[in-house]
Amino acid sequence: MTLLAPRPRTRPRLTRPGRPHPALGLLLALAATVLVQLAAAHFPFAEPTRTDAVAATTTTAATLTALAWLTLRDRAPLAAYPLLAALPTFLLALPLHGTPLYLGGLASDNQFRVQYVTRYAAEAALSDVNYADLPPLYPPAWFWLAGRAASHVGIEGWAAYKPAAITSIALTTALAHALWSRLTGHRLAVALAVATLLAAFHAPAFAALEPYAWLVAAVMPPLAVLAHRALTAPRTPYRTLVLCGLYLGLATLTYTLLAAFWAFALVVMALTLIPGNPRRTRTLLTRLALVAATATPLALITWGPYLAAALPAGMPRNNALRFIPVQQTSFPLPMTELTLTGLLCLAGTLWLLTHARRTSTPGAPTARALLTLAAACYLWSLLSQLAVVLGPSSLLSFRVHPVLFATLFCAGVLAVAELTARMHTKGYVRPVAATVTATVCALALVQQAPRDLRQEFDAAYGPRPPRALIDTIAELTGGARPQDLTVLTDQHRLLSAAPYRGYLTAEPVYSHPLADFAGRTEEVRSWAQPASPAAFEARLAHGPYDPPQVFVLRRAPGAYALTLGRDNFPHQPNRVGLPVRLPAALFDAGRFAREDVGPYTVLVHRPVPPSRTQGSDPSVGER
Structure with a gap:
């Protein structure tokens, strides 16, 4: 030819x-x-x-x-x-x-x-x-x-x-x-x-x-x-x-x-x-x-x-x-x-x-x-x-x-x-x-x-970004830039819609190898153990990873709930869910700002760290 x-x-x-x-x-x-x-x-x-x-x-x-x-x-x-x-x-x-x-x-x-x-x-x-x-x-x-x-x-x-x-x-x-x-x-x-x-x-x-x-x-x-x-x-x-x-x-x-x-x-x-x-x-x-x-x-x-x-x-x-x-x-x-x-x-x-x-x-x-x-x-x-x-x-x-x-x-x-x-x-x-x-x-x-x-x-015609959660986080953090905040949540559409840093990814396969996904998962599970808000504060302050400043968790009787993930390879399903309940009493009102949004509660650790402007795009925080 x-x-x-x-x-x-x-x-x-x-x-x-x-x-x-x-x-x-x-x-x-x-x-x-x-x-x-x-x-x-x-x-x-x-x-x-x-x-x-x-x-x-x-x-x-x-x-x-x-x-x-x-x-x-x-x-x-x-x-x-x-x-x-x-x-x-x-x-x-x-x-x-x-x-x-x-x-x-x-x-x-x-x-x-x-x-x-x-x-x-x-x-x-x-x-x-x-x-x-x-x-x-x-x-x-x-x-x-x-x-x-x-x-x-x-x-x-x-x-x-x-x-x-x-x-x-x-x-x-x-x-x-x-x-x-x-x-x-x-x-x-x-x-x-x-x-x-x-x-x-x-x-x-x-x-x-x-x-x-x-x-x-x-x-x-x-x-x-x-x-x-x-x-x-x-x-x-x-x-x-x-x-x-x-x-x-x-x-x-x-x-x-x-x-x-x-x-x-x-x-x-x-x-x-x-x-x-x-x-x-x-x-x-x-x-x-x-x-x-x-x-x-x-x-x-x-x-x-x-x-x-x-x-x-x-x-x-x-x-x-x-x-x-x-x-x-x-x-x-x-x-x-x-x-x-x-x-x-x-x-x-x-x-x-x-x-x-x-x-x-x-x-x-x-x-x-x-x-x-x-x-x-x-x-x-x-x-x-x-x-x-x-x-x-x-x-x-x-x-x-x-x-x-x-x-x-x-x-x-x-x-x-x-x-x-x-x-x-x-x-x-x-x-x-x-x-x-x-x-x-x-x-x-x-x-x-x-x-x-x-x-x-x-x-594609399904759930949109959770705008109410984003607005609530902005209000409770005093307008801190999203990219300066680390969030713990299992509502991962939130991380898709605003440039927050996540404490964990939705799936183990997408987690950075140097982030130690398994170790972070176990760390969150350990937070359910402290007997007092002071012990919880100490655990956050002295843990092996930088703690989240924002928690977006589902409300449950006497607790806040989220579902973590664990690598299950080579078995099916590839990821298995790990339900975790954090006692509501751990989030002391003097240390956490709190607001309910639908089935979720937004908890922001006080004080919110100031925004870091060096090396970032100054126009982002205006949007």
Whole structure:
């Protein structure tokens, strides 16, 4: 297939002659998604209604039709960018028009994600999402950008998560188109970008639920093709290798696990190339070293401070890897499903297997690159399963499933494109018929996405941030800045809505290794033991951790209650609740200001420490 043949130039250029610069296309994509989100925010019908679903179906159908027409008329190079960005925006922004929250609302993992954006909306300095005076371990790049954007625009961090998420998915689709355009004709690149978008809504991974991870995963297939060409080129393509290294470094700042997988995939790719030419081992090592050298300075932005703090402490265990969701209990085999996407993945699998071994077929290098990436996904899954059985953790293989789906979806498009080209040559298929069929199939899959994500859409209309609790804390603390207060509570939506520091995180898997989650949990449980308010005060003052200044607890007869968490890996559920009751008599009225808010009581320790202004954003306290 000539569209997939590598170009005979030794130094790849960013664009082809007559093709618009990707930066201009991405700028248009950004403008398109912002305009569509603004229009969706003014949707005239309030919930509950089905008019938003009708509008989403109509607009996505119109967008796909426009893409098909422009592609068929060979007028898509620049216009494709805003249309590709508008497609996921219509799909998400219209059903979410009546809520400021994104898919999943403020439940489960979203509490942590929104909390991270809220943290960086309040202060620009890199910091752990929850604990004070600890460097970040969870990659901060996406959350930092979203938070700082919220700060400059003047909206609260939690409210910025939805537009940041939708914008990321829209720009990822356009970025996938830009990368595939560098490798294929622009007509095929449009189809590959649409296939990449469809993979974001494929069950059970639903990569759209984690937009910052999808930003890394979606572009991995075209980058794998570029990497394969760079490793097999007779002369060292420095620009392409630096691009792969920059991607690795940025992935480390955005999603460490996928960065590790990308490095793993590159090593696997290099190992597959050695048997055919053992003399190139040194060349391959040199090129991989260039990729690593490019990535290292970026990786050290977050890993440097963390390692400097963790190494003297003996590298405490990271609970983030101690998790086994149901998706991780089996190997993903989408090509065996009797669905439209299953047939697409089956076609892609067959195309990869048949073309990867050929040497004369123009598409063989692309097939070998994508097959290696898919094989790396399955190998990573196998290693993760072994880690669960043999070790105390896993490799969270379900997080690389979106990479596998994107790879197989794109391979399926390449298979269909080649088959269509052959049938057209023989006069069996006309381009118009093929384009119409592809558009109808894409529309069928796009329409299925909201139904598959119905639960997540409903959750977005669930509980909002507890504004009454935030206002009460501000009143009782005399207006102290939230980022200067440490709060103990099991109402974790509170920490998502305002940049308080938490004494504990909602889940052990999201707790910083240096924070000693288990030790803090036992410390809170020990507070139920003191026989007097004075003993409780002494325990707070002389405990092993800085005590909370604010307690937000549920009222119970003669006590205040909260539920703590304990790591239960590898058993199910992964986290078990530990009910704790603190006798109400311990909170002496002379030492604690108290006010009831619904089923909760806010208790503020007196005196509230003064705000620290050095090194923080002075504008945050005014909002």
